[in-house]
Amino acid sequence: MSNANAIPRDQWRYTGSAGHWIMGRYCRWHLRTEIGSFLVSTVGEAPDRTLSRPDKEVLVTTGIEGETYETMTFPLSLDRCMSAECDCGERIVHDWGGISCKRTHTRGEAQRAHDEECERVARKHDSMLAKLSKAQP
Ligand SMILES: [Zn+2]
16 A cells, blocks of 8 residues: 555665663663654663662663663754764754654564554655644743
8 A cells, every 4th residue: 555655665764872761871782773853762772770789681661671762753843963072964953842652572572563664654644744833822
């Protein structure tokens, strides 16, 4: 089935940094995909430093053991990272509120959640963007 609004996969951009969450840089597992005006980000496997249990892999945002991965979608601004140090050119998130959030328990589930969210964003991109601009004051 064709979809005129879909953003083809060869226009998605994959980058290597952890895409969200204040503890993102500690996450041992992460995926970051820019699709049009949106970022799909999955982070996980952060050691729970706050509870002094480095053996446990817990997302501190939930505090729930086993919910080890989080996939979120954010609107991107037109600005890019201009840091000469990393030279990544990653687009800057416009609003960290997050449009969607799914938490998962295994690497496989996290990978599938990321892939499915990327497909959904690519398919619904234009209507998501229209909804977003309607919500702006
Ligand atoms: Zn950068």
